Amino acid sequence: MRFLPVTINLSVFYSLLFLAYISLSLIRFTWPDQIINSIVITAIGLYALSTVRIDRKLQALILVCIFSLIISFFVSSMLNTRLDRIIQNLMFILASSGIALLLTTGLVSLWAVSIAFWGLSSYFILLILLSTDPMQAIFTSQNGISQMILIAAISYYLVSNRLNQKIDLKPAFVTLIISIWGVGRSGILVGFVLLFGLFFLKSESKIIRTMLLTFVMLFIFFMAIPLYGSTEQIEFFYGFFNDSFFKNAILNYGKTFDSTYTERGDIYLIYFQNLDLFKFLFGVNPMTEYWPNGEFLAYNYHNSFITLHSQTGLFGLIIILLLIIFNCKDKFIKSLNLIN
Secondary structure, three states, X not given: OOOOOOOOOHHHHHHHHHHHHHHHHHHHHHOOOOHHHHHHHHHHHHHHHHHOOOOHHHHHHHHHHHHHHHHHHHHHHHHOOOOOOHHHHHHHHHHHHHHHHHHOOOOOOHHHHHHHHHHHHHHHHHHHHOOOOHHHOOOOOXXXXXXXXXXXXXXXXXXXXXXXXXXXXXXXXXXXXXXXXXXXXXXXXXXXXXHHHHHHHHOOOHHHHHHHHHHHHHHHHHHHHHHHOOHHHHHHHHOXXXXXXXXXXXXXXXXXXXXXXXXXXXXXXXXXXXXXXXXXXXOOOOOOOOOOOOOOOOOOOOOHHHHHHHHHOHHHHHHHHHHHHHHHHHHHHHXXXXXX
16 A cells, blocks of 8 residues: 655644644743753754744844844853853743744744633633632742733734734733733733733724723833832822722732832842943843842842843843834834824
8 A cells, every 4th residue: 555645734834833832831830940841842942943934134134133142142141150051041042033933924823822822721710710829820930820821822912913813802801810810910011901902903993092092001100100119109109099909909919018028110220220331231140239139039130121131231222122113113103093
């Protein structure tokens, strides 16, 4: 009996590849520090980086950016004696770049990211129905709950947008509910902005868009006070209210106003106050910086942008600037119809 060769559809193959990557990545939140898992994830990312083909000029530009990021990270690590897990981090940059590149090609089907998102959502919703304490839901910090669901949700919307699908608000709504259950303040804020941002883009009414934009900006302002303000600023702000509803809400979330409270604003202020020309250009080593409670916080700045700069220096700032420019140009301005 003669068997004919089977041709695997390229889209199906890369969809399964991405599904494997995101599934294993999410598993790492609940089952961290597993060498085999990390090796497989890295291998998938490197394979995507080496096989995905796009326009040559664009590919050359992307490779230059990846190479610059790696060089910046390596130089920063050497000059700041930040050598812990340097090889692993370099491999992570390459693997993540491969997956990011894959998401821009349209080769990943919507069903793949849908399985990842709704599978994870179903698990968390089941825990909510069982009245599970979010602190006990995963082995890492409960902040990982919002991180996990946001990764799955944003991947869903990236693929959906790339395939020119209509905006579906259900994943964003579920993401916000799970983020609120997970308690993480930044996760709640991002989940809220994601939902209302998509609703903003979905709406065609300028009046509704204006109201939504105003509401979101006010919400971000109020959220920023308990998120980044000092103890005195928080208590001063909530003192304007006749009752202690807002303060009690935060207390119920386990965010107290005593010495154990993480004052994010103070962390950021100290970081910028310690910057000099060398640190501005080449980043810092968090473990050697003056940083009250740095050891208590595991030397985590709790801010992705500051972490990026601390590990890459000037090039990290360039990346942040480019993200702001592209986001404003392609999303915000166009959505408001202010260009024409």
